[in-house]
Amino acid sequence: MPPASRTTSPSRPTRADARRNHDRIVTAAADAIAEHGAEASLEEIARRAGVGSATLHRHFPSRQHLLEAVFRGKVEALCATAADLAGHPDPGHALATWLGAVARHAAHNRGLAAALMGGAHDGDPTLGAGCHTMIINAGADLLAHAREAGAARPDVSITDLLTLVNAISLAVEGEPDGAVQAGRLLTLALTGVRPAGDAAERAM
């Protein structure tokens, strides 16, 4: 982040080769991450993109920045889905559907769960508008509506739910039938282990 120059002009427009390299790196990263997961080698990504490793590090000072760039599109899609579902007549169902969509995206896009998870708590405030924050804001409305409709406990937060979804996604990542497992576990977590219809309130 260059210090705001003295003139009103925003320093300079990004150079064309820089923009080109940026895009090539993101593309290469998407491939490598799909293949090897979120911990894919940065050296290899640079190699695939045909740039020096220093260039990669200049464009993306941390792995998290790179993940954010790779998955921004997917995250925006999930946010849009949340917006669509916000007006659904059954808010509880809408929330569950959306969380399922998050899990499905994570199952089909290796590394997405890590990108969603990492955002806030790695001490870098410059990632404020990152995927983590975006997805939380998107889900907050759905949860609020569900709560109003009595379909969600008042003491559960959207952070809880997304942590759960991402934890599940990470746990089954790499498994052959990951998407199925993730769906099972998410349903389990949302509805509880007790048989449906058993309303017993226990001390636990």
Added chain:
Amino acid sequence: MPPASRTTSPSRPTRADARRNHDRIVTAAADAIAEHGAEASLEEIARRAGVGSATLHRHFPSRQHLLEAVFRGKVEALCATAADLAGHPDPGHALATWLGAVARHAAHNRGLAAALMGGAHDGDPTLGAGCHTMIINAGADLLAHAREAGAARPDVSITDLLTLVNAISLAVEGEPDGAVQAGRLLTLALTGVRPAGDAAERAM
């Protein structure tokens, strides 16, 4: 694994220095893992133990083997807890209590969740009797009893439950109030997001 020698005698008793080094490595690993997590540097562990890195690799051919050795005691304790709880009058409560104990152990012993998680699906059959298997066998009884008592759905497996617990434990690992978060999320997953007493069966 030395090929079974021609004689009936089990080749040879382990040499004293080997046993000593083994123990020093496990101790050093416990410290390092508590400090840096399950991904702690093996070189550093060898350094702390005062042995060459080759010695560490000879004793523990993979990181998973080392984790198993470090946490075997804790896992046995959890298995014993499971055995104690097996006769509890309320099997549903017993199961929940035990899963809570697993989470609590994981929160207090960094790396334990990783040890429990890694066991089966990394292609090494020699880890058959590893922590993963031990804990599954221990929990299976509790789940079976809970199911008989109608306190657990018939379609949920012990693997599901342990995956959930470990996923949660890994997700909150390193967080300042990790133990509290893990407890919250586990309770949430076990009882569902709907308010207690809401027995509505939804299509979802």
Added chain:
DNA sequence: GCACAAACGGGGTGGTCCTCCATATCGTAC
């Protein structure tokens, strides 16, 4: 005490992440 299998560990290989800085390139003002 001796012989020998068992265990050891220094040092090498090839990998990672990240940084420095001399060089090449782009965009612009002329």
Added chain:
DNA sequence: GTACGATATGGAGGACCACCCCGTTTGTGC
């Protein structure tokens, strides 16, 4: 069309890592 300066580049190098080879040391049964 050219020259210039800011911007961007990438190879080389440092620090670290997992893992392995192989000459050397050490423990043990006789």
